[in-house]
Amino acid sequence: MRMMQTPFNEGEVRSLKLGEVVGISGTIVTARDEAHIRALEKGPEGSPACLKGCVLFHCGPIMQKADGGYAVVAAGPTTSARMDKLEAEMIRRFGIKAVIGKGGMSKEVAEAMKECGCVYLAAVGGAAVTYAESLIVKGVQWEDLGMAEAVWELGAQSFGPLVVAMDADGNSLYEDVKAKIKR
Numbered sequence: 001m002r003m004m005q006t007p008f009n010e011g012e013v014r015s016l017k018l019g020e021v022v023g024i025s026g027t028i029v030t031a032r033d034e035a036h037i038r039a040l041e042k043g044p045e046g047s048p049a050c051l052k053g054c055v056l057f058h059c060g061p062i063m064q065k066a067d068g069g070y071a072v073v074a075a076g077p078t079t080s081a082r083m084d085k086l087e088a089e090m091i092r093r094f095g096i097k098a099v100i101g102k103g104g105m106s107k108e109v110a111e112a113m114k115e116c117g118c119v120y121l122a123a124v125g126g127a128a129v130t131y132a133e134s135l136i137v138k139g140v141q142w143e144d145l146g147m148a149e150a151v152w153e154l155g156a157q158s159f160g161p162l163v164v165a166m167d168a169d170g171n172s173l174y175e176d177v178k179a180k181i182k183r
Contacts, residue, residue, distance in 0.1 A: 001160065002016075002020060002021065002022045003022070003158065004022055004024050005025050006027050006028070006054075006055050007026065008055065013098065013168050014117050016164045016168065017167060018166075018167045018169075019163065019164060020164045021161045022121065022161070022162050023159060024055060024158075025156055027050065027054070027055070027154065028054075028055045028057050028100070029056055029152070029154070030060070031057075032058060032059070032078060033082055033149070034149040035145060036086040043093065044093055047094075048141035048142070048151050050141070050153045053095045054094070054097065055096075055100065056090070056099050056100070057075075057077070057123075057154070058077055058078045058079075058100065058101035061132070062075075062147070063147055071136075071137065072135045072136065072154065074131075075135055076126065076127060077101045079102055080104060080120070081103055083101075084108070087105060087109045087112070088106075088108050088109050088112035091112040091118050097117065098120070100122075100123050104120065104165055110166055113166060113168055113170070114168060114170040119167055120164075120172075121163065121164060121165065122164075123162055134158055135156055138153040138155050139152075140152050
């Protein structure tokens, strides 16, 4: 497993190859549908600074209040295709370097990833409690959206394993499987 430290630079991202397994230490930011919509409405200047150049985790975490802050109880990936109509613009406007989720994303998103130097990292569904063990809460923005939709800035320590399922060259494990099925 290749261990990586955020923030990622474009060269690191472009060096990741399809099927490679990675772990992440550093900052990861959660955002789902409502956070994407608000961020695109407000733009980079009116959105949380942690979204710029981030590793974006499609996750609706479960948090517990603890010691004047929050503790991560569960943090599993959500289905990324729900953000297909929003993600290409998010990548372009916010300079996102990696998206973590499950199920892959559209060809339009793959094009934005290729253009901007971004990858899609597939996380294992059903491992929410295990993933939570490697995360701490650094901050939260837009709490009015609710726990699952808020933007959570998380500190990660060896978060993974994650599989490079869409690389910055436009390759996709999901498209490879579709092509094999058609043959």
